[in-house]
Amino acid sequence: xxxxxxxxxxxxxxxxxxxxxxxxxxxxxxxxxxxxxxxxxxxxxxxxxxxxxxxxxxxxxxxxxxxxxxxxxxxxxxxxxxxxxxxxxxxxxxxxxxxxxxxxxxxxxxxxxxxxxxxxxxxxxxxxxxxxxxxxxxxxxxxxxxxxxxxxxxxxxxxxxxxxxxxxxxxxxxxxxxxxxxxxxxxxxxxxxxxxxxxxxxxxxxxxxxxxxxxxxxxxxxxxxxxxxxxxxxxxxxxxxxxxxxxxxxxxxxxxxxxxxxxxxxxxxxxxxxxxxxxxxxxxxxxxxxxxxxxxxxxxxxxxxxxxxxxxxxxxxxxxxxxxxxxxxxxxxxxxxxxxxxxxxxxxxxxxxxxxxxxxxxxxxxxxxxxxxxxxxxxxxxxxxxxxxxxxxxxxxxxxxxxxxxxxxxxxxxxxxxxxxxxxxxxxxxxxxxxxxxxxxxxxx
Numbered sequence: 310x311x312x313x314x315x316x317x318x319x320x321x322x323x324x325x326x327x328x329x330x331x332x333x334x335x336x337x338x339x340x341x342x343x344x345x346x347x348x349x350x351x352x353x354x355x356x357x358x359x360x361x362x363x364x365x366x367x368x369x370x371x372x373x374x375x376x377x378x379x380x381x382x383x384x385x386x387x388x389x390x391x392x393x394x395x396x397x398x399x400x401x402x403x404x405x406x407x408x409x410x411x412x413x414x415x416x417x418x419x420x421x422x423x424x425x426x427x428x429x430x431x432x433x434x435x436x437x438x439x440x441x442x443x444x445x446x447x448x449x450x451x452x453x454x455x456x457x458x459x460x461x462x463x464x465x466x467x468x469x470x471x472x473x474x475x476x477x478x479x480x481x482x483x484x485x486x487x488x489x490x491x492x493x494x495x496x497x498x499x500x501x502x503x504x505x506x507x508x509x510x511x512x513x514x515x516x517x518x519x520x521x522x523x524x525x526x527x528x529x530x531x532x533x534x535x536x537x538x539x540x541x542x543x544x545x546x547x548x549x550x551x552x553x554x555x556x557x558x559x560x561x562x563x564x565x566x567x568x569x570x571x572x573x574x575x576x577x578x579x580x581x582x583x584x585x586x587x588x589x590x591x592x593x594x595x596x597x598x599x600x601x602x603x604x605x606x607x608x609x610x611x612x613x614x615x616x617x618x619x620x621x622x623x624x625x626x627x628x629x630x631x632x633x634x635x636x637x638x639x640x641x642x643x644x645x646x647x648x649x650x651x652x653x654x655x656x657x658x659x660x661x662x663x664x665x666x667x668x669x670x671x672x673x674x675x676x677x678x679x680x681x682x683x684x685x686x687x688x689x690x691x692x693x694x695x696x697x698x699x700x701x702x703x704x705x706x707x708x709x710x711x712x713x714x715x716x717x718x719x720x721x722x723x724x725x726x727x728x729x730x731x732x733x734x735x736x737x738x739x740x741x742x743x744x745x746x747x748x749x750x751x752x753x754x
Contacts, residue, residue, distance in 0.1 A: 392451075527546075671705070
């Protein structure tokens with residue numbers, strides 16, 4: 310018999326409610342690596358996907374089958390051959406791919422048909438629709454290598470897929486496509502998922518893979534996962550990386566996330582299947598568990614320059630006047646401008662935040678977090694918080710803290726905890742205004 314603890318369950322459920330409201334009716338394209346299925350993760354993944362479906366999210370599932378095809382080939386006494394991360398599909402490999410795809414579709418449909426009591430699938434009704442939604446073309450001969458029956462997506466029948474998901478079905482796509490003459494081509498899961506997300510203009514593209522995400526330091530396999538990458542930043546990183554050949558190469562999934570965002574998909578994610586519930590954690594928690602690539606072409610989130618001082622002053626002045634923010638003189642902002650990050654749209658500053666370091670205590674203060682009333686409830690506050698967290702991690706800090714008198718609940722919902730003012734670094738404690746009685750909130754990084 311499981312126990313429910315109201316003091317933890319109720320606040321958690323309330324905290325995820327905004328995400329439930331925000332994602333109802335949205336379209337997600339989710340790509341599941343064949344390695345996850347081989348690792349025995351299918352049933353729990355299907356349960357999590359069914360929860361998203363029950364919450365009104367429209368779903369397209371693309372499965373991979375790389376290890377399954379390799380296993381089929383090995384059973385036939387054949388060796389797999391990959392060039393540039395793409396399988397060279399000869400007639401024997403094409404047969405193996407068709408066998409593997411058929412078996413996996415059967416297993417996936419069976420998993421969605423579960424209805425065991427006392428499991429997340431109890432009372433679930435998920436109808437799975439699949440079909441010839443993809444038109445393909447051959448990869449052809451590249452640098453002397455004939456890829457034979459390996460192909461690329463030529464066209465996605467987005468109208469047919471949209472009709473299916475609009476009536477509540479889950480669309481299941483295998484990495485196969487057919488030419489107008491009926492010839493079958495072996496595609497990659499990544500190409501299918503990316504092309505489908507772009508064709509549907511999906512709200513999210515999610516890769517559930519063997520990759521934990523994109524690490525903040527590429528030369529350090531133990532460094533933290535970068536939870537959010539702006540599209541421009543992701544493109545710079547991709548340009549500096551060697552061409553990928555393995556799914557575990559940093560650029561392997563990142564290149565598809567970038568392509569999707571450039572094609573109009575606002576959010577693309579790389580999640581580790583090794584983390585139980587990774588899909589739910591990414592969708593329903595603030596920090597998530599993998600890496601999200603964000604298209605920020607409509608707005609610029611960047612570090613501030615001296616040209617931004619006037620815009621910052623104009624933004625924060627109303628909040629200083631009503632007591633939400635501590636007053637800052639122009640000379641102070643000019644002096645500290647390198648500590649600030651801003652959100653700019655069409656030359657107007659809509660948000661700002663500053664990071665003041667206290668290296669002796671391995672912490673830093675986030676100050677002056679402000680979002681214009683004209684753009685509140687659009688996520689700019691969270692984006693600024695993410696940027697400040699990234700800057701703090703890059704600086705080697707172990708935590709960030711804020712002082713606030715009115716917005717403590719906003720920070721607590723995003724992972725901050727309340728501490729006594731005595732916790733503050735000595736240099737900051739000397740400047741603490743005891744008459745203002747600001748709450749001190751800390752977040753570990």
